[in-house]
Amino acid sequence: MRRVAGLAVAGLLLTSCSNGTLSLQDQLKDDTASLVEAVNAKDVTGVNDAGNSVLTDVNNLVSQNKMDKNKARRIATDVREILANADELVAVEPTETPSPTPSPTPSPTPSPTPSPTPSPTPSPTPSPTPPVETSPPSLPTLGVGTKTDPTATETP
DSSP states (O other): OHHHHHHHHHHHHHHHTSSSOHHHHHHHHHHHHHHHHHHHHTOHHHHHHHHHHHHHHHHHHHHTTOSOHHHHHHHHHHHHHHHHTGGGOOOOOOOOOOOOOOOSSOOOOOOOOOOOOOOOOOOOOOOOOOOOOOOOTTSOOOOTTOOOOTTOOOOO
């Protein structure tokens, strides 16, 4: 919200200073840039200093008839709002993580890297079983390791 307000103030100041002497405009532009930078950096002291400088610049421009009073009022209102909320700008501090204490014993030395093991060779995919060969009906089928029955008769 404040960043948007800071940017809005910067935009108002830049557009409102299109007429007038360059030295007053340049001073106002510089102070406005400092205010925006301080807001973005969450620098409370910088915001207060730059904000007060901007208010002084606006008053100087109005007193010399270099800025419209309505524009000056809008700018001053925005800057005062930023100044009123400047104390809420607190830089987020990183949470402290305890640093590791050195161990009393020396660290173990790393073991040598083992040589890479070869990747296993894929096992061959079993091929489909060949079809069982059938003998023509007229020939007897011989089985390996089986006894043939001499009394058995084949039928064609």
